[in-house]
Amino acid sequence: MTQVQAFAALARLVARGAGLGRPLPLADPDPDPATLLGLAQRHRVILLMERGWRDLAARGEAGPVPDLIVAAARQEHGRALATAAALARLARGLDEAGVKWLALKGPALAHQLYHDVTPRTARDLDILVDPHDLVPAVEVARRLGWTIADDWQRLAQLSGKYDLELAPAKPGLPPLEIHTRLGHGDMFAPRIDTVSAPHRVAIAGYAVPVLTGPDLLVYVAWHGARHFWFRLNWLVDLAGLLTATCDGQAVVSTSRAWGAERSVRAGSLLAERLLGIDAPALPAPSGTMMRNVARLVGWAETRLRIDPDHDHVVRRPMSFLWTIRETRSDDAGWRGLLPLAKRLWLPRECDARQVGVGAPLAVHLVARLPLLLNRLVRDVAATAWARRR
Known part of the structure; x- marks a missing residue:
């Protein structure tokens, strides 16, 4: 095969x-x-x-x-239940601390799609919090068993990145990602205070706030497009939401407000081609939009058929190609290259620690270019050497 x-x-x-x-x-x-x-x-x-x-x-x-698939599904079922229980504990803690938040993907989305938290495999938890509540949200997570470096706030200031990754310190806990907005820069701007009032669904006996309706569909489409749906589960999520909606006009209106029309249309077309769904009728796009959608679908079909763990995906410097294309998945198109340049110029955690977290931002900015060039030269040399062998 x-x-x-x-x-x-x-x-x-x-x-x-x-x-x-x-x-x-x-x-x-x-x-x-x-x-x-x-x-x-x-x-x-x-x-x-x-x-x-x-x-x-x-x-x-x-x-x-086959027995091996039955056994793997049973193990996955147990993992899904444990992840749902972790989300319920986190939800209770955030609510008790007065944090304004909502759950993204994971067990919450599984419940919305299947009325059951287990069919959708989740390896981590993602939540969106109000930027003003980021510190108390981290404190809640730490108290419940997640860890993050003590200097995370300084690192976030240096990198301009407030999407935090917390590691589990207790058995059975999944990794946790805390987001303050759904995108980078102003390309995909919605924050928790700009989306519709969240609905709540019962997860492991606790009511968890979630996105619903067109907001949920557009977010799932945007997230999948950013990664070119390189895992099939993201396209299946979108397909389930598409088959449950009948108001194509509302979906497109919301996607335009969020700068994600390209993502919605490409995801809908992919779901029709690969999963055989009958997607809802969407208002006719412009010629330019249709060309951009076709380009995104082509990239996505290529990326989706590459094994998620193939070294071609992560091997630098070719992986930077995906970063540029990722930016072009937004409606901003080439205008998104300015925020991309900013993201590339600001130091990442590995660079910040090499220079010294306590050093002034100006020192980090000056050091960024030689550090980046050094990494690129080593990657190009390693790739060339691998090809010669």
């Missing part, structure tokens, strides 16, 4: 498991389970794949679900 064949089989199984679109038969009714399981693990769709396989088996279109 080739990579392309395995991905096509996985997409069809997952679409069945998620209850999406027109159920497409497998080209091979007896695909290699080990190959599919490895791919499903990397695309984080094990439970949906197992559901799809069970559906095919019940219809007599495939053999019984």
Whole structure:
């Protein structure tokens, strides 16, 4: 089974498991389970794949679900329950501290899509908080078992990045990401105070605030487009939201307000092509928008079919190519290159620690160029050496 064949089989199984679109038969009714399981693990769709396989088996279109996939799905089910429990504890702590926040993706999105927290695999938790509540949110997370460097505020000032990554310090806790806005610079500006009032859904017995309606769909589309849907689960999320909506005008209006129309249209087209869904009718785009959407879909199809763990994805300097394209996934297009330049110029944590976190910002800015060039030269040399061998 080739990579392309395995991905096509996985997409069809997952679409069945998620209850999406027109159920497409497998080209091979007896695909290699080990190959599919490895791919499903990397695309984080094990439970949906197992559901799809069970559906095919019940219809007599495939053999019984292989034992190794059943065992992996059982393990994933337990992980999903533990992640949901962690979100409920965090939610209670944030609410008690008076933090204005809402949950993004993860168990909350699984509940909204399937009325069950387990079908959607989540390796971490993502939350959006009011920028003024960032410090108390970090304090709550630390108290509940997550860790972050004591100098995180200084690092955030130096890098201009307030998307924090907290590591678990207790068994069973997933990593936690705390965001203060849904994007970089002014390209995708919504913060928690600019989105519609959050709805609450019950997760492990606690009401968790979430995005809903067009806001949720546009956010999921934007997030997937930023990463070119390199994990299939992000496209499945969007497909589920698209099939549940019938107001294409509201979706496009919201996407334009958020600067993410390109993401919504590309995601809708991809979901139709790869998952066989019947996407809602959207108002006709302009010619320029359609060309940009076609370009984004082409990039996404290429990226989605590359194995998520293939070294081509992360090997520098080619990985910088994805950063530039990522910027162009927003409606800002080439105007987004200025914020991108700012992101590249500001020091990252590794550079800040090498120079000294306590050093003035001017020193970090001066040191950034030689540090970046040194890294690029070493990466180019390593790539050239690997090719010669």
